[in-house]
Amino acid sequence: MHILTRPILEINLNNLLDNYRMLAALAAPAVPAAVVKDDAYGLGAAVVAKLLYQKAGCRTFFVAHAPEGQKFAGETPEAQIYVLQGIGEDSLACFANTPRLIPVISCPQMLEFWKQSGLGGRKPAIQIETGLNRLGFREDELAALSDDDRRLFGLVMSHLACGDEKDHFMNAHQIENFERLKQTYFAGLLASLSASDGVFLGGRFHQNMVRLGAAMYGINTAPYRQNQMKNVISVMAPVLQIARLPKGDFVGYSATYRASSERKIAIVSIGYGDGLPRSLSNVGKVFFKTGGKLSEARIIGRVSMDNVICDVTGISELAVGDTAYLAADFYTPDDVARDAGTIAYELISRLGKNTRFDRRYIGL
Amino acid sequence: MHILTRPILEINLNNLLDNYRMLAALAAPAVPAAVVKDDAYGLGAAVVAKLLYQKAGCRTFFVAHAPEGQKFAGETPEAQIYVLQGIGEDSLACFANTPRLIPVISCPQMLEFWKQSGLGGRKPAIQIETGLNRLGFREDELAALSDDDRRLFGLVMSHLACGDEKDHFMNAHQIENFERLKQTYFAGLLASLSASDGVFLGGRFHQNMVRLGAAMYGINTAPYRQNQMKNVISVMAPVLQIARLPKGDFVGYSATYRASSERKIAIVSIGYGDGLPRSLSNVGKVFFKTGGKLSEARIIGRVSMDNVICDVTGISELAVGDTAYLAADFYTPDDVARDAGTIAYELISRLGKNTRFDRRYIGL
Numbered sequence: 001m002h003i004l005t006r007p008i009l010e011i012n013l014n015n016l017l018d019n020y021r022m023l024a025a026l027a028a029p030a031v032p033a034a035v036v037k038d039d040a041y042g043l044g045a046a047v048v049a050k051l052l053y054q055k056a057g058c059r060t061f062f063v064a065h066a067p068e069g070q071k072f073a074g075e076t077p078e079a080q081i082y083v084l085q086g087i088g089e090d091s092l093a094c095f096a097n098t099p100r101l102i103p104v105i106s107c108p109q110m111l112e113f114w115k116q117s118g119l120g121g122r123k124p125a126i127q128i129e130t131g132l133n134r135l136g137f138r139e140d141e142l143a144a145l146s147d148d149d150r151r152l153f154g155l156v157m158s159h160l161a162c163g164d165e166k167d168h169f170m171n172a173h174q175i176e177n178f179e180r181l182k183q184t185y186f187a188g189l190l191a192s193l194s195a196s197d198g199v200f201l202g203g204r205f206h207q208n209m210v211r212l213g214a215a216m217y218g219i220n221t222a223p224y225r226q227n228q229m230k231n232v233i234s235v236m237a238p239v240l241q242i243a244r245l246p247k248g249d250f251v252g253y254s255a256t257y258r259a260s261s262e263r264k265i266a267i268v269s270i271g272y273g274d275g276l277p278r279s280l281s282n283v284g285k286v287f288f289k290t291g292g293k294l295s296e297a298r299i300i301g302r303v304s305m306d307n308v309i310c311d312v313t314g315i316s317e318l319a320v321g322d323t324a325y326l327a328a329d330f331y332t333p334d335d336v337a338r339d340a341g342t343i344a345y346e347l348i349s350r351l352g353k354n355t356r357f358d359r360r361y362i363g364l
Numbered sequence: 365m366h367i368l369t370r371p372i373l374e375i376n377l378n379n380l381l382d383n384y385r386m387l388a389a390l391a392a393p394a395v396p397a398a399v400v401k402d403d404a405y406g407l408g409a410a411v412v413a414k415l416l417y418q419k420a421g422c423r424t425f426f427v428a429h430a431p432e433g434q435k436f437a438g439e440t441p442e443a444q445i446y447v448l449q450g451i452g453e454d455s456l457a458c459f460a461n462t463p464r465l466i467p468v469i470s471c472p473q474m475l476e477f478w479k480q481s482g483l484g485g486r487k488p489a490i491q492i493e494t495g496l497n498r499l500g501f502r503e504d505e506l507a508a509l510s511d512d513d514r515r516l517f518g519l520v521m522s523h524l525a526c527g528d529e530k531d532h533f534m535n536a537h538q539i540e541n542f543e544r545l546k547q548t549y550f551a552g553l554l555a556s557l558s559a560s561d562g563v564f565l566g567g568r569f570h571q572n573m574v575r576l577g578a579a580m581y582g583i584n585t586a587p588y589r590q591n592q593m594k595n596v597i598s599v600m601a602p603v604l605q606i607a608r609l610p611k612g613d614f615v616g617y618s619a620t621y622r623a624s625s626e627r628k629i630a631i632v633s634i635g636y637g638d639g640l641p642r643s644l645s646n647v648g649k650v651f652f653k654t655g656g657k658l659s660e661a662r663i664i665g666r667v668s669m670d671n672v673i674c675d676v677t678g679i680s681e682l683a684v685g686d687t688a689y690l691a692a693d694f695y696t697p698d699d700v701a702r703d704a705g706t707i708a709y710e711l712i713s714r715l716g717k718n719t720r721f722d723r724r725y726i727g728l
Contacts, residue, residue, distance in 0.1 A: 003453060005449040084670060086604070107604070134671055138607055161617055253496075255534055343642070350714060356402070358454065
């Protein structure tokens with residue numbers, strides 16, 4: 001007898017490291033920076049940043065918010081940590097305490113705030129708008145900068161909107177905008193345009209620095225071809241119970257599934273409270289390894305907070321305590337996200353936040 | 365000038381307490397238990413459990429996993445903490461260390477594990493299946509229990525599938541099943557059938573104990589009528605930038621929004637990395653309080669990890685640093701979840717997990 005109750009989140013650090021090295025090699029001689037915002041997409045920024053710093057020589061990191069960078073600054077003593085959301089009153093103390101945090105300035109008001117802050121010892125980055133219409137100086141705002149203003153910056157950057165679609169017109173549009181604006185306002189300055197997706201676009205998209213995030217975590221950021229990245233994340237949970245589902249019976253909240261014939265069901269100890277999207281209700285897949293082979297089951301009924309129910313009719317030898325695979329090398333976060341109607345970025349960012357997992361770092 | 369960068373999650377403990385008291389009064393004389401699993405739906409189990417223990421005399425709590433209960437057991441020294449996912453090898457130590465953790469046993473194999481565990485000093489609960497087809501002893505398994513087995517338990521419980529639909533046939537089906545099975549196998553034992561939704565069904569649904577979760581957190585679990593609960597959760601984020609969006613320009617990843625006329629846009633410092641569902645892309649609402657009135661804006665383009673972009677054309681007086689409201693008393697988690705195509709349970713469970721929020725407990 002084997003009774004287990006807790007879901008497991010397994011993070012393969014060796015694969016993550018391999019992915020980083022592969023991307024860095026592809027982008028060379030551009031400097032590889034690691035994007036560890038959002039707690040390294042949920043995988044643990046302190047662990048990931050320290051790993052890349054120690055094992056791969058990474059010396060440049062990107063976070064979204066200053067406190068995120070502050071948390072691992074001590075583990076990465078010579079690294080520069082760029083802060084994408086920039087600096088404000090609510091992060092000033094953080095920047096003051098940690099001189100290696102470098103704000104990315106995205107609008108004139110924030111630049112004014114930076115100049116008045118009195119903080120020194122670092123050259124901020126400037127984000128410029130090239131087509132995404134998100135954060136960044138618009139061209140009229142760039143034209144209004146003084147020469148002194150422009151000399152404040154140590155990096156000029158922008159971000160692609162459609163880098164995951166190789167032939168999207170937006171890519172050509174953005175690279176042209178970027179190079180023109182850079183040449184006009186920041187000639188000679190260190191430049192960065194691409195995240196993981198842009199690495200695969202090659203050539204001019206690499207500029208001087210690439211920002212490696214999603215693909216490093218195993219996500220296919222070039223979905224127009226087979227994924228070249230190694231999978232980093234696996235999610236497992238134990239079978240809590242196996243039961244007969246009589247013909248005509250309903251399953252789960254709001255009775256959204258009805259058995260058209262007698263079924264065998266397994267109740268698995270994971271739910272949306274663990275970050276499994278509720279949109280997998282009645283569509284998601286669950287895998288089992290029984291009798292030496294891999295079997296696929298379907299989630300039936302609604303995903304609830306702590307459990308999913310799946311149809312295991314025909315999967316013999318399945319027992320209470322056996323492991324259900326919700327994400328794995330053979331059913332990657334990209335696959336799960338597709339079934340859930342979202343992207344793997346959102347999926348792994350959710351999964352990783354949850355504290356009920358037995359979280360295991362493997363591979364090193 | 366007012367520059368801010370961080371999102372804020374505000375939790376109104378006074379409203380939570382009022383909700384608990386209102387539900388407890390509705391269910392009296394049934395014992396009110398508080399469901400604080402999934403870190404109190406993301407709001408902080410330690411804070412919520414301690415509050416209800418100290419201010420409302422709550423002495424019974426429900427969590428999903430044993431480590432969740434262990435975390436606040438010290439703050440609630442006389443409370444019983446039921447563990448819905450039960451007991452297994454991976455939680456045995458937790459139960460051994462914390463005798464006030466009480467497993468909910470949901471299948472014969474787990475009962476066997478409990479009996480072999482050698483743990484004493486508490487009477488587990490038994491979960492029985494009445495129509496949800498999730499965790500719980502099926503009738504043939506109940507019939508197979510010995511008299512000694514049945515005497516092990518201190519509580520018999522089940523869970524409603526459709527309690528949020530007042531006239532759903534499943535409610536009558538489940539209460540009949542529950543009372544019949546209870547009478548047959550556990551006559552005289554303490555009984556619990558209903559969570560928040562069942563409290564509003566009244567009468568027989570209250571049994572001896574109700575398990576107050578969602579409605580306590582402000583969610584409308586009786587959506588066939590106006591919500592009677594007070595809102596507990598507000599989400600705010602600062603405007604990082606305001607920009608002109610030229611006619612014909614695209615917004616955000618994959619260029620899913622195109623401006624059919626010139627617009628004014630605001631970039632707000634919150635995204636799916638903070639738990640805001642990406643399914644709000646191009647449909648979600650954002651509110652501003654400017655010039656003494658409340659204005660509504662629409663999210664345009666895709667929600668990204670750290671930012672949303674919204675159309676603020678026509679909202680005059682809006683400035684960088686102003687507050688955007690993503691959830692509030694006037695746009696509750698139920699409203700946000702409806703727009704996102706999910707339920708508030710999933711929404712608040714996600715929001716509350718995120719560590720980038722400036723988290724504020726107010727109201728007490």
